[in-house]
Amino acid sequence: MKLRRPLLTVAVLLAFSSASQALTFNLTFTPTTSLQEQAAFQAAAARWSSLFADPVTVNLAVGTAALGPGILAQAGSTRVQYSYTDVYNAFSADRTSADDQTAFSSLTAGPNFGMLINRTSNNPNGALSPTPYLDNTGANTNTIRMTSANAKALNLPVSAASDATITFGNSFTYDFNPSDGINPGAYDFIGLATHEIGHALGFISGVDILVGNSVNPPGFADDAFTYVNTLDLFRYSTLSVANASGPVIDFTADTRVKFFSINKGVTQGAGFSTGSNSAFGDGRQASHWKDNLGLGIMDPTAGTGELLAISANDVQAFDVIGWSLATAVPEPSTYALMILGIGGLLARRHAAQQRAA
Numbered sequence: 001m002k003l004r005r006p007l008l009t010v011a012v013l014l015a016f017s018s019a020s021q022a023l024t025f026n027l028t029f030t031p032t033t034s035l036q037e038q039a040a041f042q043a044a045a046a047r048w049s050s051l052f053a054d055p056v057t058v059n060l061a062v063g064t065a066a067l068g069p070g071i072l073a074q075a076g077s078t079r080v081q082y083s084y085t086d087v088y089n090a091f092s093a094d095r096t097s098a099d100d101q102t103a104f105s106s107l108t109a110g111p112n113f114g115m116l117i118n119r120t121s122n123n124p125n126g127a128l129s130p131t132p133y134l135d136n137t138g139a140n141t142n143t144i145r146m147t148s149a150n151a152k153a154l155n156l157p158v159s160a161a162s163d164a165t166i167t168f169g170n171s172f173t174y175d176f177n178p179s180d181g182i183n184p185g186a187y188d189f190i191g192l193a194t195h196e197i198g199h200a201l202g203f204i205s206g207v208d209i210l211v212g213n214s215v216n217p218p219g220f221a222d223d224a225f226t227y228v229n230t231l232d233l234f235r236y237s238t239l240s241v242a243n244a245s246g247p248v249i250d251f252t253a254d255t256r257v258k259f260f261s262i263n264k265g266v267t268q269g270a271g272f273s274t275g276s277n278s279a280f281g282d283g284r285q286a287s288h289w290k291d292n293l294g295l296g297i298m299d300p301t302a303g304t305g306e307l308l309a310i311s312a313n314d315v316q317a318f319d320v321i322g323w324s325l326a327t328a329v330p331e332p333s334t335y336a337l338m339i340l341g342i343g344g345l346l347a348r349r350h351a352a353q354q355r356a357a
């Protein structure tokens, strides 16, 4: 009997916690969005709500439209920026998991942080040179950008009314029920929606901005790139880890391997895509995991017949950029299910692939 009482107390507390504290979505659908699409999008939002306990409301506008060739869906997120010191302090106050503790310990105390960068107009190796250099001065090293939803999770001030607009291509065949697998020839609508919401929640890289601004001379000076995002604070390479004055993040646009790490690169996590310009990247937007490795819902492509699932990699990344896990430690069976899902995903990679922007 003495053992039972605390157990009952815990159960009540957990129930109360899940009922009162959860990530909430306020969804607005355009008139072209079918009821079936609306229900599927709500199912995708519910996946994220079940994972994160942050008591915030994320406002999303959702619709369908004719998109560019090969683009299944896209998310345009509201971006906000803060001083690195404010973000550093927000990370400090937001530590709720063991990974949060480790990730925060890896951050440099402000006001500035260091990075490898390249392809800028003031690259000391020559304007727009691809050779990486260390930058630890100026506006781009004391400012952090993130989506407004991510800022809400970090309890930073946000005034934006809408956090993102998510649009699905209207010329594809979708499967709206992943519980029995995804039909050959159809795309996983709930999986795609889950992916796009993931961008809105903060899975983005400022390297995509660098890629876009480094093509046409004269390009931009590094101080104009105040676009390091929260996720980029955990973006490393072998070269950036070996930096002479200590490990720094890798914010370069080139084809070298970039990987996620919450401990300054000591442990190499999942790889990142390296940029949409195939002349100096792998052809995929840097705001994604590396393609075709089954790393998670934030992979850059989806094939027909492919089931898209949230992975342990995804959960860890969202945890450390500011989202608080609803449960401290996922049960082992959860991981087993995720691994099975990834296996199925890899087996179907022969299908024609489309970009999930």
Ligand SMILES: [Zn+2]
Pocket: 195, 199, 287, 288, 299, 300, 356, 357
């Ligand atoms: Zn994407």
